[in-house]
Amino acid sequence: MTDSPWKAAGDRQSEREAKRIAVLTVAAQAFNETGYHATSLDDIARRLNVSKPTIYYYVKNKEEILFECARMGLELMEEAANEVIGSGGSVYDELIAVMHKYAEIVTMDFGMCLIRVGEEPLNAESRRTLRTLKRGIDAKFRSLIQRGIEAGEIVPCDAKVAAFMLAGALSWIARWYRPDGPLTPQQIADQHIALIMSGLRVRGG
Amino acid sequence: MTDSPWKAAGDRQSEREAKRIAVLTVAAQAFNETGYHATSLDDIARRLNVSKPTIYYYVKNKEEILFECARMGLELMEEAANEVIGSGGSVYDELIAVMHKYAEIVTMDFGMCLIRVGEEPLNAESRRTLRTLKRGIDAKFRSLIQRGIEAGEIVPCDAKVAAFMLAGALSWIARWYRPDGPLTPQQIADQHIALIMSGLRVRGG
DNA sequence: CCGTTATCCTACTCCCCGGTAACATGGCTT
DNA sequence: AAGCCATGTTACCGGGGAGTAGGATAACGG
Numbered sequence: 091m092t093d094s095p096w097k098a099a100g101d102r103q104s105e106r107e108a109k110r111i112a113v114l115t116v117a118a119q120a121f122n123e124t125g126y127h128a129t130s131l132d133d134i135a136r137r138l139n140v141s142k143p144t145i146y147y148y149v150k151n152k153e154e155i156l157f158e159c160a161r162m163g164l165e166l167m168e169e170a171a172n173e174v175i176g177s178g179g180s181v182y183d184e185l186i187a188v189m190h191k192y193a194e195i196v197t198m199d200f201g202m203c204l205i206r207v208g209e210e211p212l213n214a215e216s217r218r219t220l221r222t223l224k225r226g227i228d229a230k231f232r233s234l235i236q237r238g239i240e241a242g243e244i245v246p247c248d249a250k251v252a253a254f255m256l257a258g259a260l261s262w263i264a265r266w267y268r269p270d271g272p273l274t275p276q277q278i279a280d281q282h283i284a285l286i287m288s289g290l291r292v293r294g295g
Numbered sequence: 296m297t298d299s300p301w302k303a304a305g306d307r308q309s310e311r312e313a314k315r316i317a318v319l320t321v322a323a324q325a326f327n328e329t330g331y332h333a334t335s336l337d338d339i340a341r342r343l344n345v346s347k348p349t350i351y352y353y354v355k356n357k358e359e360i361l362f363e364c365a366r367m368g369l370e371l372m373e374e375a376a377n378e379v380i381g382s383g384g385s386v387y388d389e390l391i392a393v394m395h396k397y398a399e400i401v402t403m404d405f406g407m408c409l410i411r412v413g414e415e416p417l418n419a420e421s422r423r424t425l426r427t428l429k430r431g432i433d434a435k436f437r438s439l440i441q442r443g444i445e446a447g448e449i450v451p452c453d454a455k456v457a458a459f460m461l462a463g464a465l466s467w468i469a470r471w472y473r474p475d476g477p478l479t480p481q482q483i484a485d486q487h488i489a490l491i492m493s494g495l496r497v498r499g500g
Numbered sequence: 501c502c503g504t505t506a507t508c509c510t511a512c513t514c515c516c517c518g519g520t521a522a523c524a525t526g527g528c529t530t
Numbered sequence: 531a532a533g534c535c536a537t538g539t540t541a542c543c544g545g546g547g548a549g550t551a552g553g554a555t556a557a558c559g560g
Contacts (some may be wrong), residue, residue, distance in 0.1 A: 106536090125415035127332045130517060143520080144538055152518065182496075210330040235495070244495050251478075251486045252495060254471060255464045262463020273456075281456045289494025290440070290449050290457060291387075311506090335547055346509050348550080357548065 110148040112138065118159045118203040126156060126207045156207060157216045163204035164223040166195045171230045182243040185234040186283055189260060193279035196264040205264035228253055259286055315353040317343065323364045323404040331361060331412045361412060362421045368409035369428040371400045376435045387448040390439045391488055394465060398484035401469040410469035433458055464491055 095108045116137045120129045131152060135142045149155055170191035174184050195201035209217045231253040238244030244252075263278055273281075321342045325334045336357060340347045354360055375396035379389050400406035414422045436458040443449030449457075468483055478486075 128415065131519085132517080141539055142518090143540090146519075147537065185495075210333065238495075243497060245490075245493060245497050247490060247495075248486060251483070252490055254467065255487050255490050256495070258467020258470075259460045259464040262459065262466060265463075266459060278456070281453060282460050285450075285452060285457055285460050285494075286491075287494050287496040288450060289490075289492050289496075290390075290443075290452075290461070291492040291494075292448060292450055293498055336549085337547080347548090348510090349508050351549075352507065 106148070113145055113148050114155060114158050114162065115199055117155045118199040121156065121159070121207050122199065122202050126211050153212055153216065156203070157212055157220070159200050159203040160207070160209060160212075160220055161223065163195065163198075163200035163202075164220065164227065166198075166201060167192060167227050168223070170195065171227065175230065175234070180243065181234060181238045181241050185231075185238060185244075186287070188230070188234065189256065189283050189286070190276075190279050192257075193260045193263055193282060194275050196261055197267050197269075197275040197278075202264045202267075205261045228257070231256060256286060311353070318350055318353050319360060319363050319367065320404055322360045323408040326361070326364070326412050327404065327407050331416050358417060358421065361408075362417055362425070364405050364408040365412075365414060365417075365425055366428070368400065368403075368405035368407075369425065369432065371403075371406060372397060372432050373428070375400065376432065380435065380439070385448065386439060386443045386446050390436075390443060390449070391492070393435070393439065394461065394488050394491070395481075395484050397462075398465045398468055398487060399480045401466055402472050402474075402480040402483075407469045407472075410466045433462070436461060461491060 095105070095112050113134070117129070117134050120134055120137060124133070131142050131145055134155075135145055138145075149158070171188050174187040174191065177184065177187075179187070196205055209220050212220070232249045235244055235247075235249040235252050235256075239246055239249065259282055260279075263275075263282065267275070267278065318339070322334070322339050325339055325342060329338070336347050336350055339360075340350055343350075354363070376393050379392040379396065382389065382392075384392070401410055414425050417425070437454045440449055440452075440454040440457050440461075444451050444454065464487055465484075468480075468487065472480070472483065
């Protein structure tokens with residue numbers, strides 16, 4: 091639970107932006123715990139020690155909150171991928187690095203919201219926008235896999251299906267991960283990636 | 296879209312049960328297309344060529360519809376696993392067979408509803424019941440993996456994490472599968488299972 | 501045939517919750 | 531000091547949809 095910045099003082103412009111982020115963050119946490127529809131704006135307001143109309147000062151409506159949460163999650167993934175890709179390692183290492191970041195983001199507020207809530211409650215246009223962003227991430231995964239195949243580092247396969255499989259295995263973490271569990275996000279990511287890469291079948295034989 | 300059995304004639308008892316199943320099936324289809332909350336009981340009734348109160352003659356309320364859909368999905372999985380396990384093959388083959396059935400169920404009405412909608416809209420007790428059933432499925436996967444490890448057929452790993460990874464990769468299919476896509480559920484299942492088993496990394500070297 | 505019961509419909513109620521109107525407050529500028 | 535704008539609040543509206551009351555109809559048993 092992020093503290094709300096209400097009661098602190100400071101600039102004017104940046105303060106406003108910080109509060110907006112706080113609204114989104116707290117909302118994402120609430121959505122992840124209770125679900126989108128089961129979370130009322132009064133619930134969110136209560137968590138922020140604020141009244142409901144105040145939220146409307148920072149955000150257009152409930153739908154925009156979810157849209158922005160999902161967009162932030164996708165933005166984190168996009169940035170993570172851009173950071174890694176072309177950073178100088180082998181395609182194989184890059185793929186692992188991107189997967190690792192993906193898995194971690196999926197355990198964080200916005201990333202988890204993206205997976206858990208999804209885009210179902212949004213209108214057609216917002217869904218289209220999000221799907222476009224998702225396709226961007228997916229394309230990066232596919233490209234890495236395809237280049238890995240060509241480099242002889244990745245097993246020959248349909249890169250499209252492989253990307254789905256991989257995204258599924260990692261996204262699913264968001265459905266069962268709890269911060270108070272025995273494993274840290276890093277450990278979970280490591281184990282998942284190791285299994286995805288090496289496969290369940292024993293080698294040789 | 297399953298036809299509704301309204302207008303046919305026949306027994307009395309079995310007819311009633313058939314109609315109840317039709318309500319659940321059509322509801323699951325609607326939930327999968329539109330989402331649980333965005334689907335009104337009037338929508339479901341319209342698809343059945345029936346008025347809303349008629350639905351209440353076969354079902355207690357909207358929550359029970361979702362609960363039953365999810366329960367049916369889990370029941371299918373449970374049955375599939377029981378059919379396979381102990382049927383005489385190697386542990387490895389059994390695991391593959393269960394995964395295959397799991398992947399197919401997840402592309403069907405109830406299985407897809409189980410994954411897409413989830414248990415979030417349900418009350419605490421219903422959620423507990425479903426979670427218990429889920430744990431049963433999960434335990435079967437873990438047991439197969441564990442026995443596979445001991446038999447030297449599965450790579451040594453944390454069976455718990457492996458089961459999650461596997462369930463995630465297969466469940467995710469429900470999020471993007473469309474019946475009018477280029478791949479059949481069988482093909483999707485085959486490719487996913489092949490990748491999960493062999494891993495993305497090239498062998499040897 | 502006639503009563504009984506299963507089945508289904510029309511026409512409501514009721515409440516939750518997203519969204520808004522209109523007013524209060526307090527800091528910054530001039 | 532005086533007013534303006536950003537920020538919040540209380541108190542409300544309105545719609546949508548879950549769920550129900552009560553009546554019509556039709557199948558079935560005697």
